[in-house]
Amino acid sequence: MALPKPGLFTLKPTTGPIVTAESSASEPLGRDASFADRVLKKLGLVSSAADNLESENYADPDSVRIQRTMRQAGFRAAGQHNGTTHGLEVNLTRILANLHEQFDQNDRQQETQRKQKQGEINAVSTEIEYRQDERATLDAKLDGTKQKITDIKHEIHLLRTSPEDMRLQEPSRLALWISGIILALLTIYLFVFYSSAIYSAVFKSFKVDDNVVTQAIFDAQAVAKAYKEGFFELLMIITLPSAFLGLGYILHHLQKNTQKGKALKMAAIVSITFIFDFILAYGISKKIYDLQKLASFKDIPDYTLGKAIMDVDFWTIIFAGFVVYIIWGLLFDFFMEAHRLTNKVGAAITERQNQIQEKETECSALEEQIGKVKETIKNLIGQRHQLEAQLTGVIIPAREWANYLMEFCDGWLSWMTGADMSHYKQNQCKTTLDQFIERHLGQNTVLSYRSSEIDGLGMQGQSTN
Amino acid sequence: MENFTPSISVSSQVTHSLLARLLALAYVDQEVDLREVELIYGIALERGVSKETLESIMLRPHSVSTILPSTPHERVSHLYDLARLILADGIIKEEERAMLRRSVLLYEFTEENADGIVDFLLEQAQAGVAPAQVIQVVQESI
Structure with a gap:
């Protein structure tokens, strides 16, 4: 084993008290010194090693240690000031200022937190x-x-x-009524006509009397006869006219439509209707002609298309049916238009009311x-x-500090007792302490002033006496 | 009257101070090695400090203020414990050496001897010499 040089381990000659870690500021042993130690040192309350050694116990929290030292300091300070209230106040102020200062130094470390x-x-x-x-x-x-x-x-x-202001024409109510009535009548006519025509064309067996076209077409007994011949026959002749009416209605809607194939569709429907009517007319007039042929003794040629065109009966049927149908369609259009116009005002109002509803829902949303x-x-x-x-808000542990001050005062008073000072004087000191605490540490524990507000002997702050 | 727990003896305080210093040394390289912690427990045991006391010191090392032993050989034993802790993980790091040197100065050895002391102690610790032997040797040299 290597031997140390002689004299390697001689100690430096030291003076003064046993050291605490003040000299080595960068020592990681508890941020160079504890808060408690700094306060005590600053206050000059650490005056002798003996104090430290006697009163310290490492399991103590800082505050208890400070309290005990405060008490001792109070005792000592009282001796220096002979227990005067003035001296007490001076000391209290000094202690509080130092507490604030130490607190502020800590506070500076909170700068980053603040930021x-x-x-x-x-x-x-x-x-x-x-x-x-x-x-x-x-x-x-x-x-x-x-x-x-x-x-x-x-x-x-x-x-x-x-309504004129709204640029709506006030439609003629009269026009509406007239067209409505005519339309109704025409509808009934069409119904009757077509039902009879169907019956005549399809079911009826022509008799000699029936060579007059009106009788041929309009058989007053069409319904009764059809009913006699069979219920379904009746049903058929009554419902078939609806086909025409349906065609007419589709035509009306097509008119309102603005699609491209509109004209074509309309033409298709019109021509279909025409062909239907044509067939009916041809059928009926043929029957009439045949009847005549039968009744005549001459030999007359068969009914042809050419003959049909020349036949007045044919055209009668065409006109009585198809043309009326066209008229019906146009009237129907007019009627719907007039009706719509009448309602335009009402429709406009309704529309606007709907808009209002919408807007109101929007509003509430x-x-x-x-x-x-x-x-x-x-x-x-x-x-x-x-x-x-x-x-x-800087939370100052006001209650804790008040305790320190009270401990100090305790020490102070115990000196006074030991020095046989009167109770009156001791009470004066007690009152001084109370006033001081109330003035500087207030009723609340959350304060937000800095130590700069404690002005030495001037004693600023709330005075609540 | 205030009531306070009975104060502990000065020697205990001195030991506590050493333990706090050992803890600080363990933390100086920002990592705590398990062997370092074990060694601290061992040293506490050697010096008659209970586990609970050690743990309470661990919780609040700031509350322990530094008290130096009175005799030089006792101081050397403290410093050797520090050296042993440095060598616990087998590596001597710069920060650890620096801290040991600071401690040597704090323990009131002379400035010019400081490096020599550090080197000597680290050598002995590396060689695994027992504390008692080191102290004996040092005492003989003074």
């Missing part, structure tokens, strides 16, 4: 602004919608009172949204206040 908090606050502020913008937009929308509703209501009012945004803003503002409070 972070500030950053958070800024983020919340931006969020708040954003939401407020959102709310403003929504408000504007709401106003716009409400304005629209008012406008529409105004329009409705105009519609009711003076917007209002709900606005409510939500307001809520969010309120929460964010609350959040910001909280953060700000955390930022500005």
Whole structure:
């Protein structure tokens, strides 16, 4: 084993008390010295090693150690000041100022924390602004919608009172009625005509009397006879005219249509109807002709298309049926138009009322949204206040410090007792302490002033006496 | 009257101070090696400090203020414990050496001897010499 050089392990000559770790500031042994040690040292309360060794116990928290030392310090200080209240106040002020100073030094280390908090606050502020913008937009929308509703209501009012202003023709009610009546009559006519025509063309067996076209077509007994011949025959002749009416109705709708194939479709339907009618007419006039042929003793040629065209009966049927059908269609159009026009005012009003409904639903939806945004803003503002409070409020352990001061005073008073000072004087000191505590450490434990506000002997702060 | 727990003896305080210093040394390289911790427990046991006390010191090392032993050989034994801790993981790191040197100065050895002391102690620790032997040798040299 290697031997150490002689004299390697001689100690440096030392003076003064047994050292604490003050000299090595960068020692990682508990951030150079504990808070307690710093306060005590600063206050000059660590005066002798003996004090430290006697009163220290490493399992103690800092505060208990300080308290005990405060007590001893109070005792010593009382001796120096002879127990005067003035001396007490001076000491109390000095101690409090030092406590604040130590606290502030710690406080400086919280600078980064503060900055972070500030950053958070800024983020919340931006969020708040954003939401407020959102709310403003929504408000504007709401106003716009409400304005629209008012406008529409105004329009409705105009519609009711003076439709001319709205550029709607007031349709002639008379025209409506007339066309309506004629239309109804024509419909009945068509029904009757076509049912008889079908019967005549299909079912009827022509007798000699029937060579007159009117009798050929309009068999007054068509329905009764058809019924006698069979229920379904009746059904057929009654329902078949509806085919024509259906065709007419489709025609009307096609007219309103603006599709490209409209003309073509219309032409198709018209020609189909015409062919149908043609067939009926041909059939009937042929029957008439055949009857004549039968009745005649001459030899007459068969019925041909050419003959049909020349035949007046044929054309009668065509006109009585098809043309009336066309007329019916046109009248139907007119009637629908007039009806629509009459209702235009009503329709307009209804339409506007629907619009109002829509807008009102929109309004309530917007209002709900606005409510939500307001809520969010309120929460964010609350959040910001909280953060700000955390930022500005420095929680000073006032109660703890008040305890220290009271311990100091205790020591002070015990000296006074030991020095046989009167109770009166001791009470004066006690009162001084109470006033001091109340003035500087207040009723609340959360304070936000800095040590610079303690002004030496001037004693600023709330005076609540 | 205040009631406080009975204060412990000065020697215990001195030992506590050493233990706090050992803990600080263990943390100086930002990592705690298991062997280092085990060694600290061992040293506590050697010096008659209970596990609970050691653990309470571990929880609040800041509350332990530094008290130096009175005799030089006792101080050397402290410093040798520090050296042993450095060598617990087998590697001497710069920070560890620096801390040992600071401790040597704190323990009131002379500036010019500081490096020599550090080297000597680390050598002995590396060789695994028993503390008692090191102290004996040192005492003889003074």
